[in-house]
Amino acid sequence: MNNAVFHRPQLAAEVVNLALGRNALGRAGAGVFLAGQRRIGKTTFLLQDLTPALQSEGVHVIYVDLWANKEVSPSELIANAIARDLAEAQGAVAKMAAAIKAVTIHGVSFDLQDVGRKAGASLADALKELQASLGKPIALIVDEAQHVAAEGKSMDVMFALKSARDTLNVDGKRKLLLIMSGSDRDKLLRLVNTPRAPFFGAQIHDLPALGREYSAHVAGRLVQAHPRLKISNEAMDAAFERFVRRPEPFEEAIGQAANPLAGPDADFHARLNFEADKYERKLDEEHEEVLEALSPLEAAVLRWVLEHGPGARLFTQNALTFYGQAVGRSVGAGSARDAVQALRNIEPPVLWKSDRGDYALENTDMLRWYRKRMDAGT
Numbered sequence: 179m180n181n182a183v184f185h186r187p188q189l190a191a192e193v194v195n196l197a198l199g200r201n202a203l204g205r206a207g208a209g210v211f212l213a214g215q216r217r218i219g220k221t222t223f224l225l226q227d228l229t230p231a232l233q234s235e236g237v238h239v240i241y242v243d244l245w246a247n248k249e250v251s252p253s254e255l256i257a258n259a260i261a262r263d264l265a266e267a268q269g270a271v272a273k274m275a276a277a278i279k280a281v282t283i284h285g286v287s288f289d290l291q292d293v294g295r296k297a298g299a300s301l302a303d304a305l306k307e308l309q310a311s312l313g314k315p316i317a318l319i320v321d322e323a324q325h326v327a328a329e330g331k332s333m334d335v336m337f338a339l340k341s342a343r344d345t346l347n348v349d350g351k352r353k354l355l356l357i358m359s360g361s362d363r364d365k366l367l368r369l370v371n372t373p374r375a376p377f378f379g380a381q382i383h384d385l386p387a388l389g390r391e392y393s394a395h396v397a398g399r400l401v402q403a404h405p406r407l408k409i410s411n412e413a414m415d416a417a418f419e420r421f422v423r424r425p426e427p428f429e430e431a432i433g434q435a436a437n438p439l440a441g442p443d444a445d446f447h448a449r450l451n452f453e454a455d456k457y458e459r460k461l462d463e464e465h466e467e468v469l470e471a472l473s474p475l476e477a478a479v480l481r482w483v484l485e486h487g488p489g490a491r492l493f494t495q496n497a498l499t500f501y502g503q504a505v506g507r508s509v510g511a512g513s514a515r516d517a518v519q520a521l522r523n524i525e526p527p528v529l530w531k532s533d534r535g536d537y538a539l540e541n542t543d544m545l546r547w548y549r550k551r552m553d554a555g556t
């Protein structure tokens with residue numbers, strides 16, 4: 179099957195309303211933060227649904243992916259994207275974007291490379307200039323925004339964006355909309371959850387994974403391509419869930435299972451489930467690898483979380499005793515804290531800490547794996 183995008187206009191409209199402050203309750207003046215697990219379609223949603231929805235409201239959209247180029251620092255990526263659009267807006271007559279090497283900010287010309295680096299041409303200035311020359315609101319979408327939290331210096335760029343937003347959004351008019359997404363809720367939270375964080379007080383929303391409408395849509399396309407297959411929407415959605423609501427492996431497995439050479443049409447769902455088994459085994463191996471790379475104390479902490487579920491308290495006397503028994507020496511709160519920190523910092527992270535201060539698994543599929551292991555007695 180060709181992978182056509184399943185659009186979510188309703189969800190896009192809700193995010194647009196949030197960004198524009200149309201929801202009476204939302205404090206979106208602070209920016210919209212969207213979190214979602216790996217590979218569930220965050221970027222696709224931002225580019226294919228949210229961007230056109232914002233554009234149809236007359237908003238100029240700048241999209242930056244902080245993972246696009248790991249060689250370039252997040253602050254540079256953001257500065258370059260803004261500077262480029264500014265250069266284009268100013269050089270509309272010259273047309274050739276590639277030929278543009280300098281931008282003019284408040285009447286002073288700056289080398290494109292200097293925006294965001296030199297004190298004279300601040301990001302905030304560039305954004306204000308861009309907004310003025312376009313004459314419409316700007317939405318800056320920062321994908322994988324948590325990467326700024328990894329690098330101390332890059333946090334500065336977030337403060338610059340915040341200050342630009344505060345100066346542009348006066349008199350209740352929203353001229354600069356900040357929309358940030360990320361797959362690491364913990365690191366994303368670091369942008370909003372302490373008084374010293376750039377977007378203190380902003381809320382993080384979970385970007386919903388693709389649901390039944392999507393799996394039913396895929397089923398519909400499948401029936402069109404293979405009219406003889408008997409497909410149950412129920413079973414399709416259950417299978418999609420087993421692929422952790424990731425469209426890519428799900429659609430690939432459907433392609434395998436629907437292949438007329440693979441076996442009788444009547445066994446389509448059995449074959450799809452077989453593909454799901456394979457996928458789960460692959461995930462299991464990934465979890466095993468994560469576990470093997472942990473120190474004994476980190477592994478003990480992980481086990482405690484797996485057994486006590488979300489909201490597990492990690493530094494109680496009981497917990498410390500459990501860690502001590504696991505590693506064969508007494509464990510104090512200090513070294514337990516270090517282990518928790520290590521579990522939050524590894525890539526991809528194992529644990530995340532919510533703004534309420536409790537800890538949860540970053541990859542919720544890990545629990546499925548752990549229960550399976552326990553049932554098998556390993």
Ligand SMILES: Nc1ncnc2c1ncn2[C@@H]1O[C@H](COP(=O)(O)OP(=O)(O)OP(=O)(O)O)[C@@H](O)[C@H]1O
Nearest residue numbers: 182183184215216217218219220221222361425426
């Ligand atoms: N709405 C959709 N309809 C069909 N396929 C989709 C949809 N959303 C995502 N996909 C497919 O799923 C895969 C992952 O999508 P995408 O890159 O948008 O996810 P992501 O959450 O941004 O991933 P990452 O965590 O790597 O950043 C891609 O192959 C994409 O084509």
Ligand SMILES: [Mg+2]
Nearest residue numbers: 220221222321
């Ligand atoms: Mg992405």
